[in-house]
Amino acid sequence: xxxxxxxxxxxxFIWKIVDPCVATSAGGVATTTAAPSTCQSCLLSAxxxxxxxxxxxxxxxxTIDTSGTCAIxxxxxxxxxATSQVLITFNYDQAGQNNGTGTATSVLICNDAGQxxxxxIVITAIECQSTP
Numbered sequence: 001x002x003x004x005x006x007x008x009x010x011x012x013f014i015w016k017i018v019d020p021c022v023a024t025s026a027g028g029v030a031t032t033t034a035a036p037s038t039c040q041s042c043l044l045s046a047x048x049x050x051x052x053x054x055x056x057x058x059x060x061x062x063t064i065d066t067s068g069t070c071a072i073x074x075x076x077x078x079x080x081x082a083t084s085q086v087l088i089t090f091n092y093d094q095a096g097q098n099n100g101t102g103t104a105t106s107v108l109i110c111n112d113a114g115q116x117x118x119x120x121i122v123i124t125a126i127e128c129q130s131t132p
Contacts, residue, residue: 039070042110077128
């Protein structure tokens, strides 16, 4: 009988220590804040604006939007007139072009390495050109 009483007292003592540690409800919801993405860190200066071709002109606007998951750069090239043929070239004409009549627009996406890209190609140089 003495052994049963001892076991009972030890059990009660341990229960008193352990009981406050036992979870009784699911608790609150843990919230986390995502780490800043490198694809938000591209700068306008990361792409060289070149002026080497005939009809080269300054971009009408060149802006960065960081409201989405990754930064988006929108460059607008207006022609010398509303009927001018306008061309935006990438990487010294090696990575494609965007064209239009009167205006052309380029949209570049910042990648996780902090580089501007177009269709997955890293863009290091961009140029705005127009016919008279």
